[in-house]
Structures are given as structure tokens and as C-alpha cells.
Amino acid sequence: MTAATHAPIVVLGTGFGALSTVRALRAGGCTDPITMIGPRAELHYLPGTIWIPSGLRTRADLVVPLGNFFQRMNVQHHQASVTGLSDDGRVVHTTAGDVANHALVIASGARFIRKLPGIEHAVVPCEGIDAAERVRDRLRAMDGGTIAIGFGANPHEPSAVRGGPMFEFLFGIERQLRREGRREQFKLVFFNPSPKPGIRLGEKTVAQLLARMQRQGIETHLGHKMLRFEADKVVTEGGEFAADLILFMPGLTGPAWLEHSALPRSPGGMVAADAQCRVAGFERVYVVGDSGSFPGPDWMPKQAHMADLQAEAAAHNLLAELAGGRGERGFKVELVCIIDAIDQGTLVYRTEQQQIVLPPNRLMHWAKRSFERRYLRHYQ
Structure with a gap:
């Protein structure tokens, strides 16, 4: 041996x-x-x-x-x-x-692709707990203003994007501001270089998410390549808009x-x-x-x-x-997520055979919390 x-x-x-x-x-x-x-x-x-x-x-x-x-x-x-x-x-x-x-x-x-000029002016929430705490603290300190939330992609790797959490931050913050009685003091803007953001979730899901933004008074800036961030604005090929707080998820590599x-x-x-x-x-x-x-x-x-x-x-x-052989097991390609907004969640399920999207409801919120508890027990 x-x-x-x-x-x-x-x-x-x-x-x-x-x-x-x-x-x-x-x-x-x-x-x-x-x-x-x-x-x-x-x-x-x-x-x-x-x-x-x-x-x-x-x-x-x-x-x-x-x-x-x-x-x-x-x-x-x-x-x-x-x-x-x-x-x-x-x-x-x-x-x-x-x-x-x-x-x-x-x-x-x-790792996140941090090549966009001025990205230091944005908070990348999924970088970790520190980043999410910065979002929390910034929100607490703000009396009003514009919050811009968006995500990018890796142009050479279609799957190397994580947009789901940004929808959750968007709808979660909107719901949080309403619960705090502060929604009228804030403008929320969702931005993305694609005219159909989150298309990997499926056509039905995108349509539902965009309709929900419209109902909740969330403005959109879609279909324009991002050029840069500044301390107080987002600049794209299709124009620019002011932003007091920018949350952005870059593509992955x-x-x-x-x-x-x-x-x-x-x-x-x-x-x-x-x-x-x-x-x-x-x-x-x-x-x-x-x-x-x-x-x-x-x-x-x-x-x-x-x-x-x-x-x-x-x-x-x-x-x-x-053991001296050759395993040939593959894996099922399956997208399962609950897009949560503090007290209600939207179930999105996609395989190569079907796509399912359910309207926001409280049951899915509690299902997400229950899954978290069960998952973490494996490691406690």
C-alpha cells in the first residue's frame, strides 16, 4: 500500500x-x-x-x-x-x-464579480451576516429616501446568478416599512439589466413578481446594462436614478x-x-x-x-x-425556493418537466422557517 x-x-x-x-x-x-x-x-x-x-x-x-x-x-x-x-x-x-x-x-x-465601477457604494447582502446587519442598521438610521435593489449576472455562465434573495430583500423591506408605518417616506426601485429579471425562476414567476411590484408601488428600471454606482445614484445605459441605499447582488464566478x-x-x-x-x-x-x-x-x-x-x-x-469501480449517479436538476417577505412566502418549484408558482401566503412563510429548524439540527 x-x-x-x-x-x-x-x-x-x-x-x-x-x-x-x-x-x-x-x-x-x-x-x-x-x-x-x-x-x-x-x-x-x-x-x-x-x-x-x-x-x-x-x-x-x-x-x-x-x-x-x-x-x-x-x-x-x-x-x-x-x-x-x-x-x-x-x-x-x-x-x-x-x-x-x-x-x-x-x-x-x-465569489462575487466585483468589477462594476463604484460597487463599493453598494451593500452585497449575501456576502454574509455582516452585510445583512449593515442593511438593518442603515434602514434604522434612515428617515426616508430611495432604496435601490437589484442583481447582476455572469455573462459567460447563465446559472451563476443568485437573484432569489434579492427579491426577498425587496419584498421583505417593503413589508417591514409598512409594518413600521414608514412606507410613504420611502421610494423602492428594483433594477436589473434584463427586461425579465429572474427568468430562471420561470415565465409565470417573473410575471407574478413584476405584477406584485406594481401593486406595492415599487418602481422598476429594467433592460438596461449597468454602468456604475455612485454614492447617491445608480447609472445605467438607459439613464440614472438617485439612491440613498443600494443593495446589489453581482454575478458569481x-x-x-x-x-x-x-x-x-x-x-x-x-x-x-x-x-x-x-x-x-x-x-x-x-x-x-x-x-x-x-x-x-x-x-x-x-x-x-x-x-x-x-x-x-x-x-x-x-x-x-x-472501491475500484466507477459511479454513474447523476443529480436531479430542481429549483425549489420560497420567496419570503417577513410573514408570507411565494413557493417556486421548477424541474425540466414542470413549473409551479403559488401566490404569497402565510403557510409558505412558516414552511420556510420550519425547514430552517430541521436543516440546522443536522449540524447542532
Whole structure:
């Protein structure tokens, strides 16, 4: 037996895809040592950040220490950031030294494309809990004004966009201001370079969301390429408008450390994978979640649910490969989300066979909260 076979399975990241990979490996009977590499031994439940501005959630509600999970799963945590790969993926370079592996699963997430001039004037809510708290604090300090909310895309990767949370911040803030009796002091403007924002959610969903904006007095600025942000305005090819607070979600691309690896990349800068989550040309190297680019429809979502499905496929196929075979399990392409607005939610469900969108209702809001509780129990 060579020394390499004693090296652990290494999972890059400590987010949804990474944690689901570990659970699936252990559920599949894997007894090999597993090392997770990430800068913190915590899960930050980012879907819940939409409720921070209203006070429905706090930092303490959304940060889950992973010590108990690591112990239950017999996982070693290497606290560091990844800086690159070498030796055909068998060595991971990190800020705390090199880590050898016998098999590698990349689940280190994506990064935002911050190339738009003046983007420092915008808050990017899904950057983390800190950003959501800045939104909360800014709203509390404002007596009125214009709030601009929008999102961009990666022009080279149709699926590398996360627009759903921005609809939630939009409708959540609108609802919050009404509950506080302050709605009349604020103008809300939703902007997007596409005339049909959120089209990956389906035509019916877009139509319903735009109709809802109109009913709630939310102005729209659609179909114009964004040029820049300034401290007090949004500037597009179709004109500009004033903004006292800008919330913006850029498109996604792959993690920066990919520049220091030989992994194949998609045109949009993600790790190129096949339908089984394998990285072509690399033995026992898989990718799941936001880091990867996968074959499938251009509406394939970048969301935790999709990462979980990919993690199950990758773990199954990796275990087959470690046993001397070749796993061929793929993953279902499925978009499931509840666009929440503090006390009511809109269910959106899409597969290659069907599209379902339900009107906003209280049941879906409570379903989203219930799912959060159940999901976090796995890691507490």
C-alpha cells in the first residue's frame, strides 16, 4: 500500500455542499479519515439573512458551531483558506500549510464579480451576516429616501446568478416599512439589466413578481446594462436614478484559488464538471455547489438545495471509485425556493418537466422557517 492511500479524503469548504458531502460519505459507509478545510468551524446559514433587517433573525440564530458535527462525523477541521492545488489535485495548498489527500471534493463556494465601477457604494447582502446587519442598521438610521435593489449576472455562465434573495430583500423591506408605518417616506426601485429579471425562476414567476411590484408601488428600471454606482445614484445605459441605499447582488464566478491550479474551468470561471460531478482529467476529484459548472439547463440554480443534491451524487460516485469501480449517479436538476417577505412566502418549484408558482401566503412563510429548524439540527 502506498503512502498516498493513507491520506484523507479532503473536502474544501464548510458550507452546505461540503457538509452534505461529509454526511453522504458517512451514510454510504465511508470509514476513511476526512479533513474539511475552511477558515472557520461554523456554518453560517445565509438563507436566513433575509430576516436580519426586520429583526426576525439575529447573528446568534444563524451561526452554528460545527464542533459537535465534526466529532460525530469523525472529521478533522483544517482551519485555513485554500490558496491552490498541485500534483493533479493530490495536494491542497492553504494559508496554514499543505494538505495531502487521496480523494478531493471541492465545495468552497463561489465569489462575487466585483468589477462594476463604484460597487463599493453598494451593500452585497449575501456576502454574509455582516452585510445583512449593515442593511438593518442603515434602514434604522434612515428617515426616508430611495432604496435601490437589484442583481447582476455572469455573462459567460447563465446559472451563476443568485437573484432569489434579492427579491426577498425587496419584498421583505417593503413589508417591514409598512409594518413600521414608514412606507410613504420611502421610494423602492428594483433594477436589473434584463427586461425579465429572474427568468430562471420561470415565465409565470417573473410575471407574478413584476405584477406584485406594481401593486406595492415599487418602481422598476429594467433592460438596461449597468454602468456604475455612485454614492447617491445608480447609472445605467438607459439613464440614472438617485439612491440613498443600494443593495446589489453581482454575478458569481469561481474561487480565486482556481488561478493557482490546473483544474479545467468553464467560460464563466467555475470548475468544469460532468453530470456525475467529476472533474475531467483528474482522478478522484469532484466538485459540488457554487464552485462548479455542470451540464444541464441554463436555469439550473445556485442554491443550497442544488448543492445538497450534487453532494449526494458526488459522494456516491467517489465511494464507488475508491472501491475500484466507477459511479454513474447523476443529480436531479430542481429549483425549489420560497420567496419570503417577513410573514408570507411565494413557493417556486421548477424541474425540466414542470413549473409551479403559488401566490404569497402565510403557510409558505412558516414552511420556510420550519425547514430552517430541521436543516440546522443536522449540524447542532
